[in-house]
């Protein structure tokens with residue numbers, strides 16, 4: 039199992055993994071020893087190897103979400119040693135490598151914990167609440183065709199760059215998992231800011247923020263008390279500035295509401 | 300069966316407009332009487348579903364991820380082409396058309412490619428209107444970069460995350476239709492079969508990936524936008540879940556599969572580090588603008604390097620072989636993807652590869668850093684250097700990157716006519732899962748363009764022509780055709796679960812991948828292909844007698860999901876080998892060793908192979924039937940590519 043670095047010594051670890059059959063059964067932490075882990079492995083590859091062993095022994099492998107394994111799809115979502123996406127800052131679970139752990143370590147792996155993210159099985163949670171918040175208003179109302187030329191409305195580079203920064207949210211849910219209130223403010227604020235910044239998004243900015251925040255409350259996410267834990271754990275560095283922006287947008291929208299429905 | 304591409308008459312530049320005028324329309328009030336299924340929510344599927352919803356159809360959209368926004372399109376980095384000519388550097392619809400046909404090594408359909416170039420300009424307008432934050436210059440207008448295979452700057456981008464931003468645009472349009480009740484999205488739902496009634500596609504059978512429930516969905520037409528099949532090689536730059544199952548099961552129901560052996564190997568990926576490797580990470584093509592590719596001049600030096608006796612910075616200029624610059628002085632490190640990949644493989648086959656495995660070459664930025672300064676290089680490639688460091692634990696500012704080619708994209712796919720309809724009436728294919736526009740080689744930044752062209756601007760028109768001739772009647776899901784398909788899916792799952800053999804699904808997938816990589820990868824020859832075919836058949840038999848799938852069908856079971864996908868990959872692999880064997884010429888990404896120039900360059904054979912090879916299923920283990928669609932070139936003159 040040695041990797042590209044000839045000096046890297048394989049490690050032996052103990053994993054404590056949350057096992058839960060389905061939404062309706064209680065779960066528990068189960069210990070698994072893993073041997074000969076190469077420091078060059080990614081965290082998920084380490085779980086792959088463990089799962090191979092489990093399957094051969096006729097035990098159920100550990101279920102976890104993942105797809106791109108490049109830090110961009112937002113599927114992976116492990117709570118590792120009490121931290122969303124593990125110990126490295128600015129890193130998704132799939133981008134985390136075993137070289138950040140030591141021989142003999144015990145590693146606890148849990149799912150995101152939030153009332154709005156019920157566990158489907160083991161480490162797989164239901165994040166569909168996020169999709170519903172986006173459906174409540176995370177868009178600009180244009181149909182395909184009949185739009186102006188792309189260069190008709192110039193957008194200052196600084197504004198475009200800021201909108202881009204907010205738009206890079208990968209919808210992973212680490213912000214919610216990291217927050218003691220399980221608030222979704224950072225996630226919602228990223229979308230609200232992106233669209234409020236762009237000239238194309240201005241027409242609907244008031245209804246958008248009202249509707250998205252309302253849906254966030256319906257989904258059962260907690261209130262934001264400004265602890266900043268979300269931004270500290272966000273793998274793509276979505277900034278707290280966005281939450282301030284959301285607050286301003288929301289106050290203005292409420293004061294001059296255009297929501298007739 | 301006669302393949303009718305339904306290419307409209309007339310000059311290439313007028314075909315699409317004429318066709319749009321000639322197709323039948325569904326009256327706005329009647330659109331709500333039709334149901335359309337869209338499988339896949341990547342760029343092609345999300346854009347199609349949203350647009351069809353806007354038009355008034357009832358749409359059901361499916362994906363296997365937990366959210367439509369996680370489709371593999373999200374991972375595309377570099378950019379999207381469009382013939383906007385904003386840079387005033389001589390670009391035009393015609394030039395984009397020409398570059399794409401040439402880049403595809405003259406194995407694509409002129410009419411389709413021309414239409415693609417035409418609608419490319421609308422895509423950018425659409426995305427900007429949706430709020431896609433493309434890169435801009437200081438004047439506030441859109442910025443462009445250049446990509447391989449083009450002499451103009453026509454690539455629009457959003458830092459290194461273009462696919463993400465485009466997909467989020469399409470996802471937002473989709474969400475808006477969900478809010479309006481015109482689209483219903485089924486995440487974590489996998490299509491496992493196509494249902495046909497009276498010879499027409501009328502629905503699908505799916506598995507709910509959370510509950511395991513097998514369900515039927517009925518519609519008047521079905522669109523597959525399920526992406527590419529690069530994961531047949533096990534290791535590729537595709538996401539872990541990317542698979543061929545939807546397309547393959549449609550093939551088994553009678554849709555023809557075109558040019559399956561046309562795969563693209565990307566030259567600059569991070570090399571394999573160990574047996575546990577689960578996927579490969581792409582390092583953008585743009586790096587070759589400043590990086591120099593080299594290996595040690597001799598096998599001896601390479602060996603000492605691999606053993607760790609010397610380090611890369613001990614190797615002097617005189618002992619380095621910048622093989623691309625040496626062999627291709629005109630293009631140097633910027634030769635097209637297939638040429639760069641093949642030459643890296645050649646160097647490693649000679650024993651001059653680097654890294655502990657010997658399967659890597661260097662991509663060296665030392666000269667560029669000396670010339671432009673580290674800050675300038677960091678500004679251009681900072682995020683890529685960071686990603687490289689994260690994965691390899693090496694600092695590319697101090698020592699050259701190690702790179703190796705990896706499977707990246709599949710040009711082959713379901714055969715479609717000009718309307719993007721497969722050979723099954725009512726079954727359409729869009730995006731990477733069809734074969735249509737890239738011939739034997741895709742140019743960088745053209746897949747995103749094609750996916751959105753198909754979904755926003757082509758299918759919404761062409762599907763109306765079909766539906767206008769369909770009665771409104773719905774087929775109930777208790778129709779025998781649905782019942783039979785459901786039973787077949789259940790039986791197949793039960794069979795997989797009951798084998799209880801000794802080997803994991805992944806072990807078969809890895810074994811298959813190695814065979815394909817060795818014999819149907821960067822270079823192919825008759826003997827190797829014959830051997831691969833036998834091996835694949837052996838793997839298929841072993842799989843169906845010795846695979847171990849744990850758990851049960853009626854719950855979340857990721858092993859069962861993979862088992863279904865791998866079973867289909869094994870069958871597809873055989874078809875790829877058949878196709879590669881049939882095509883005894885080299886073109887684009889398909890290099891047949893028997894067909895090369897004295898300088899070892901790819902040699903096309905237009906006399907005998909200027910056709911699309913479309914294969915018909917005749918039963919597992921039987922020889923598939925070949926149908927040929929002859930390609931006619933009325934606008935572009937065929938020439939041999941040369942990059943010397």
Ligand SMILES: Cc1cc2nc3c(=O)[nH]c(=O)nc-3n(C[C@H](O)[C@H](O)[C@H](O)COP(=O)(O)OP(=O)(O)OC[C@H]3O[C@@H](n4cnc5c(N)ncnc54)[C@H](O)[C@@H]3O)c2cc1C
Nearest residue numbers: 339340341342343363372377378490526730731744746747
């Ligand atoms: C790392 C990387 C970088 C790239 N960079 C670029 C670039 O810079 N420019 C460019 O032009 N191209 C690029 N490409 C290529 C491009 O990203 C893809 O070709 C394109 O995004 C494919 O889009 P799609 O809509 O056809 O399919 P995908 O985005 O692959 O979507 C497939 C969809 O189908 C669904 N699906 C599949 N099977 C089933 C099933 N059985 N049941 C239900 N749902 C199913 C999936 O859930 C998903 O929603 C890149 C590719 C990779 C791998």
Ligand code: SF4
Nearest residue numbers: 207208210211213272
């Ligand atoms: S804000 Fe950050 S942590 Fe929250 S969902 Fe988006 S990317 Fe994930």
Ligand code: FES
Nearest residue numbers: 105107112114132
């Ligand atoms: S698997 Fe896609 S972000 Fe981790």
